[in-house]
Amino acid sequence: MFIHTTTYRVRYADTDQMGYVYYGNYARLYEIGRVEALRSLGFSYKEMEVSGVMMPVYENKSRFIAPAFYDELLTIKTTIQALPAARMVFYYEILNGSEKNVNIGETTLVFVKMENNRLTTAPKDLLAKLCPYFEK
Amino acid sequence: MFIHTTTYRVRYADTDQMGYVYYGNYARLYEIGRVEALRSLGFSYKEMEVSGVMMPVYENKSRFIAPAFYDELLTIKTTIQALPAARMVFYYEILNGSEKNVNIGETTLVFVKMENNRLTTAPKDLLAKLCPYFEK
Amino acid sequence: MFIHTTTYRVRYADTDQMGYVYYGNYARLYEIGRVEALRSLGFSYKEMEVSGVMMPVYENKSRFIAPAFYDELLTIKTTIQALPAARMVFYYEILNGSEKNVNIGETTLVFVKMENNRLTTAPKDLLAKLCPYFEK
Amino acid sequence: MFIHTTTYRVRYADTDQMGYVYYGNYARLYEIGRVEALRSLGFSYKEMEVSGVMMPVYENKSRFIAPAFYDELLTIKTTIQALPAARMVFYYEILNGSEKNVNIGETTLVFVKMENNRLTTAPKDLLAKLCPYFEK
Numbered sequence: 001m002f003i004h005t006t007t008y009r010v011r012y013a014d015t016d017q018m019g020y021v022y023y024g025n026y027a028r029l030y031e032i033g034r035v036e037a038l039r040s041l042g043f044s045y046k047e048m049e050v051s052g053v054m055m056p057v058y059e060n061k062s063r064f065i066a067p068a069f070y071d072e073l074l075t076i077k078t079t080i081q082a083l084p085a086a087r088m089v090f091y092y093e094i095l096n097g098s099e100k101n102v103n104i105g106e107t108t109l110v111f112v113k114m115e116n117n118r119l120t121t122a123p124k125d126l127l128a129k130l131c132p133y134f135e136k
Numbered sequence: 137m138f139i140h141t142t143t144y145r146v147r148y149a150d151t152d153q154m155g156y157v158y159y160g161n162y163a164r165l166y167e168i169g170r171v172e173a174l175r176s177l178g179f180s181y182k183e184m185e186v187s188g189v190m191m192p193v194y195e196n197k198s199r200f201i202a203p204a205f206y207d208e209l210l211t212i213k214t215t216i217q218a219l220p221a222a223r224m225v226f227y228y229e230i231l232n233g234s235e236k237n238v239n240i241g242e243t244t245l246v247f248v249k250m251e252n253n254r255l256t257t258a259p260k261d262l263l264a265k266l267c268p269y270f271e272k
Numbered sequence: 273m274f275i276h277t278t279t280y281r282v283r284y285a286d287t288d289q290m291g292y293v294y295y296g297n298y299a300r301l302y303e304i305g306r307v308e309a310l311r312s313l314g315f316s317y318k319e320m321e322v323s324g325v326m327m328p329v330y331e332n333k334s335r336f337i338a339p340a341f342y343d344e345l346l347t348i349k350t351t352i353q354a355l356p357a358a359r360m361v362f363y364y365e366i367l368n369g370s371e372k373n374v375n376i377g378e379t380t381l382v383f384v385k386m387e388n389n390r391l392t393t394a395p396k397d398l399l400a401k402l403c404p405y406f407e408k
Numbered sequence: 409m410f411i412h413t414t415t416y417r418v419r420y421a422d423t424d425q426m427g428y429v430y431y432g433n434y435a436r437l438y439e440i441g442r443v444e445a446l447r448s449l450g451f452s453y454k455e456m457e458v459s460g461v462m463m464p465v466y467e468n469k470s471r472f473i474a475p476a477f478y479d480e481l482l483t484i485k486t487t488i489q490a491l492p493a494a495r496m497v498f499y500y501e502i503l504n505g506s507e508k509n510v511n512i513g514e515t516t517l518v519f520v521k522m523e524n525n526r527l528t529t530a531p532k533d534l535l536a537k538l539c540p541y542f543e544k
Contacts, residue, residue, distance in 0.1 A: 296435025
């Protein structure tokens with residue numbers, strides 16, 4: 001299992017007239033969580049794309065437990081529970097400044113070769129970076 | 137059961153560098169689907185808020201079946217399968233110009249009294265508008 | 273001179289906690305205004321891109337005269353005051369349901385050949401569609 | 409004169425199908441620039457709102473000098489050139505990782521008392537924080 005945390009400051013751009021972070025804007029937080037989780041492993045999503053593999057989202061789920069408010073410094077906790085094969089799943093917990101869990105989410109992504117737009121499996125260098133966290 | 141369809145033109149603002157509609161932007165399409173479904177019943181979400189009840193999102197799920205592209209005229213098909221009580225669930229299918237299903241989704245919303253921020257049940261006038269579609 | 277109007281319904285996604293349309297979201301309205309203005313002329317921005325020319329934004333200016341609110345049906349009035357050469361300028365007026373002007377804006381775009389990423393001039397078929405509106 | 413710099417990582421959510429940061433998304437960068445500039449002075453925009461004064465945007469101008477790309481770590485340089493009275497103007501320069509200026513902008517905001525929705529002047533505590541930077 002691999003766990004990574006980063007922070008995100010809520011901006012006016014993220015809020016709606018309820019005064020909450022708009023439900024569609026959590027997708028941005030999840031994106032930040034998973035990309036920074038990979039970067040902390042020494043793996044760059046951008047370089048993977050340059051090398052010809054992209055990761056479109058296949059499924060996304062969110063549960064909204066409590067509102068997140070303007071200017072809060074949220075913690076995005078991202079967990080990878082299994083080594084990816086054809087798919088890669090990221091789990092998220094979003095915590096506010098009082099350590100309260102405001103949102104949980106889960107995104108499943110697939111690997112696509114850009115040259116032929118076909119599904120592929122996780123790149124070897126991604127697996128190499130992740131493996132140490134999944135050995136017994 | 138109540139079914140409603142409306143259309144949505146994909147804008148540059150919706151796309152990402154993959155050339156797809158960014159996964160977080162489907163939340164906007166779902167919002168349009170459910171608000172226009174209610175409007176077609178003669179029920180205004182805005183007026184409900186003015187009367188003191190709001191509907192924050194409790195859960196959201198999306199499956200991304202195929203990419204949606206810039207300038208496509210998408211069809212948003214919104215379905216209400218059951219009369220709401222404490223919660224209201226909307227189901228969506230997003231179809232592209234070739235009638236291909238590109239995305240399916242599901243949003244669960246709750247009813248909150250704005251004066252005390254407490255959960256409540258579906259307003260009577262909403263139920264009155266919906267009832268004819270759920271009678272045997 | 274060429275003038276075109278279209279409408280836009282304000283969504284929750286567009287609002288911020290002030291209860292106003294967030295200032296950055298007018299860019300989307302301007303995009304809708306200019307693309308629909310061109311479409312009404314029989315000119316497709318998308319097809320121009322497919323043919324190898326794109327139009328990145330060079331300059332954008334907005335003045336916020338009054339707030340626009342959730343669920344308002346805004347009118348986007350787009351004006352082309354001169355035939356484009358190296359640049360194309362669009363002017364916008366955003367009106368609310370009471371015909372009050374809530375926002376004015378102006379976007380300057382340039383033409384870029386995608387094959388070499390170089391500046392070019394307005395495509396001939398765009399000029400052909402616009403010319404009738406600029407003859408004496 | 410007061411100058412502040414902060415950084416911003418470009419996300420997929422910010423890009424469009426041209427592979428550039430969408431022109432409307434610079435408004436978010438400007439917001440981050442000015443709020444963090446004020447925070448660095450010990451002034452919280454959020455607390456000002458809690459105390460009953462908000463700052464809607466009156467005017468916004470952007471010039472797009474070069475594209476900004478996915479995953480770039482941009483520098484947002486925010487400058488306050490004059491003490492605010494009825495209005496407050498922020499100037500921005502957005503630099504990419506090669507120190508190239510990709511965008512310049514300027515936002516004028518006004519002060520509004522939330523209790524009566526009327527224009528007011530800059531709060532005293534904001535002026536107190538800024539004054540040291542504008543003395544001869």
